[in-house]
Amino acid sequence: MTDVAISGELPLPREPSYLAAGHTVASWLATTDHKRIAILYAATITFFFFLGGIAISLVRLDLFTPAGDLLSDDTYNKLFTFHGVIMVWFFMVPSIPGTFGNFLLPLMIGARDVAFPRLNLFSWYLIVTGGACTLYALIAGGVDTGWTFYTPFSTMFSNTHVIAAALGVFIAGFSSIATGVNFIATTHMLRAPGMTWFRLPLFVWAIYATSLVMVLATPVLAVTLLLVIAERWLHLPIFNPDFGGDPLLFQHLFWFYSHPAVYIMVLPAMGVISEVITCFARRRVFGYDFMVYAMVGIAVIGFFVWGHHMFVSGQSPYASLVFSFLSFIVAVPSAIKVFNWTATLYRGQISFDAPMLYALGFLGLFTIGGLTGLFLASIPVDVHVTDTTFVVAHFHYIMVGGTVSAFFAGLHYWWPKITGRLYPDVWARFAAILMFFGFNFTFFPQFIVGYLGMPRRYHVYPPEFQLYNVLSSAGAFVLAAAYLLPPLYLTWSLIWGARAGRNPWNATGLEWKTSSPPSRENFAATPHVEEGPYRYHPEGFAPEHGEDNYRTEGDRA
Numbered sequence: 001m002t003d004v005a006i007s008g009e010l011p012l013p014r015e016p017s018y019l020a021a022g023h024t025v026a027s028w029l030a031t032t033d034h035k036r037i038a039i040l041y042a043a044t045i046t047f048f049f050f051l052g053g054i055a056i057s058l059v060r061l062d063l064f065t066p067a068g069d070l071l072s073d074d075t076y077n078k079l080f081t082f083h084g085v086i087m088v089w090f091f092m093v094p095s096i097p098g099t100f101g102n103f104l105l106p107l108m109i110g111a112r113d114v115a116f117p118r119l120n121l122f123s124w125y126l127i128v129t130g131g132a133c134t135l136y137a138l139i140a141g142g143v144d145t146g147w148t149f150y151t152p153f154s155t156m157f158s159n160t161h162v163i164a165a166a167l168g169v170f171i172a173g174f175s176s177i178a179t180g181v182n183f184i185a186t187t188h189m190l191r192a193p194g195m196t197w198f199r200l201p202l203f204v205w206a207i208y209a210t211s212l213v214m215v216l217a218t219p220v221l222a223v224t225l226l227l228v229i230a231e232r233w234l235h236l237p238i239f240n241p242d243f244g245g246d247p248l249l250f251q252h253l254f255w256f257y258s259h260p261a262v263y264i265m266v267l268p269a270m271g272v273i274s275e276v277i278t279c280f281a282r283r284r285v286f287g288y289d290f291m292v293y294a295m296v297g298i299a300v301i302g303f304f305v306w307g308h309h310m311f312v313s314g315q316s317p318y319a320s321l322v323f324s325f326l327s328f329i330v331a332v333p334s335a336i337k338v339f340n341w342t343a344t345l346y347r348g349q350i351s352f353d354a355p356m357l358y359a360l361g362f363l364g365l366f367t368i369g370g371l372t373g374l375f376l377a378s379i380p381v382d383v384h385v386t387d388t389t390f391v392v393a394h395f396h397y398i399m400v401g402g403t404v405s406a407f408f409a410g411l412h413y414w415w416p417k418i419t420g421r422l423y424p425d426v427w428a429r430f431a432a433i434l435m436f437f438g439f440n441f442t443f444f445p446q447f448i449v450g451y452l453g454m455p456r457r458y459h460v461y462p463p464e465f466q467l468y469n470v471l472s473s474a475g476a477f478v479l480a481a482a483y484l485l486p487p488l489y490l491t492w493s494l495i496w497g498a499r500a501g502r503n504p505w506n507a508t509g510l511e512w513k514t515s516s517p518p519s520r521e522n523f524a525a526t527p528h529v530e531e532g533p534y535r536y537h538p539e540g541f542a543p544e545h546g547e548d549n550y551r552t553e554g555d556r557a
């Protein structure tokens with residue numbers, strides 16, 4: 001990785017980097033710099049990721065034997081609830097938007113910060129407050145409802161800390177809404193001169209589409225959780241049929257948010273993957289316009305498929321038919337994206353650096369997750385595998401094989417920009433490969449054993465399922481080991497890593513035009529954009545490394 005000087009570069013800023021601009025605790029906790037806030041998010045979600053991981057490791061340990069003799073039923077329920085609640089609301093939802101969204105959105109559009117820097121800091125405080133509240137509930141006695149808080153169990157029968165847990169998620173929801181509003185305003189108002197909508201990097205489009213979903217869907221979740229709290233606390237008859245309430249109403253409200261939330265988790269991942277694949281194939285993204293329409297399409301159609309979570313709930317069969325049909329339709333834009341990424345790779349000059357290995361892992365795993373989603377969208381198959389480990393495998397292929405792989409792809413791609421340091425390549429590639437194998441080893445057996453009839457959320461199972469569970473548990477520990485590696489070698493790189501130049505990958509994109517790490521102000525002069533992104537490959541074949549497509553106001557003077 002070398003830093004090639006390119007004619008027409010932006011002038012490098014003279015101020016200190018954002019990391020060097022203040023070393024006190026207050027300079028971090030009261031910062032309004034989007035890049036420092038990104039670091040705060042990174043620390044927070046890393047903390048939650050490992051907490052959620054510890055909880056599920058105990059679960060997998062228990063599942064080594066069919067008798068479930070390690071944990072009590074009660075503890076088992078509390079542990080998978082702990083895992084699910086933490087992973088969804090305090091890791092997945094804030095992960096890519098909070099870290100890379102915050103760090104890169106202003107850089108990629110040539111802005112100095114987000115539109116509302118203080119609101120941005122406030123969003124982080126909200127997620128921390130919500131996290132503390134939920135964590136309190138999960139530790140001080142635990143919660144046993146599963147991450148879905150299904151009523152009437154959560155409102156009537158569970159004698160665990162449901163209110164505190166739901167309140168924490170409610171507060172975290174406001175963090176999501178504030179972030180979404182901020183990113184939408186930033187994209188509309190702060191684009192550099194010449195940065196038209198169809199010159200935006202795909203990551204920016206992804207963050208923009210995600211923000212729309214965040215702003216439109218999250219309030220529904222907030223209201224739903226308030227209703228759960230109201231029924232549990234004040235005994236208002238909302239969901240409990242004994243008092244004239246309707247438990248299906250809860251499921252409709254919950255999934256009206258939670259299906260779109262899947263796209264809150266996966267759209268940013270798609271944005272990361274587009275950036276990484278185009279860079280390491282040294283080809284312009286195939287079908288840029290279609291990539292944009294596909295993301296917007298996913299964001300819109302994602303609102304109309306929530307009923308596929310309710311095929312066995314007793315909702316009207318006509319409703320199920322419509323939801324089944326629409327669920328097949330929403331797969332189309334995702335398929336377009338996979339096709340276009342593959343077409344970008346085709347005849348590309350591919351280099352297998354660590355970010356690319358993670359991205360290729362994403363492609364394979366996300367495709368398996370998406371295809372098994374089609375199985376679930378088909379009503380008769382869903383009735384057979386519903387509430388089995390088949391479903392657990394499916395959503396882990398999307399969320400972990402997809403989003404977590406993309407998170408690591410982005411982390412390795414932008415690490416030199418964020419920290420100014422290079423990491424040891426060999427370790428990074430090794431971790432990527434180990435993660436891919438560990439992942440499949442963990443979750444593929446769950447498709448089979450789920451299809452054979454192993455229910456999810458049970459910890460005692462028939463002995464004939466043991467082989468699959470032993471494979472899955474052993475895989476989980478390989479995977480856990482793989483997840484421990486990046487924190488180690490990345491921390492190493494902070495101290496001993498070689499210094500990164502401004503553009504170690506020869507990538508296009510404004511974020512690579514400023515110093516690594518960037519200064520507080522991002523750019524010394526306002527960039528002026530004259531062409532669309534990804535000018536790797538104007539002729540469609542011969543690679544043109546880092547061809548310059550930006551000039552500055554300064555250049556003209």
Ligand code: HEM
Pocket residue numbers: 053056059060080081083084085087088091092145146147148392396399400404442456457458476479480
């Ligand atoms: C180390 C890797 C992981 C392993 C081994 C693992 C394993 C499991 C298992 C066995 C369950 C099923 C619990 C049950 O229903 O009996 C589960 C549930 C779940 N996992 Fe993971 N998981 C991992 C990572 C993740 C990550 C990274 C996320 C999200 C980012 C996630 C999200 C979920 C969710 C939402 C549930 C549903 C919990 C529920 O049923 O209430 N998992 N996981």
Ligand SMILES: [Cu+2]
Pocket residue numbers: 258259262305306308309
């Ligand atoms: Cu869904």
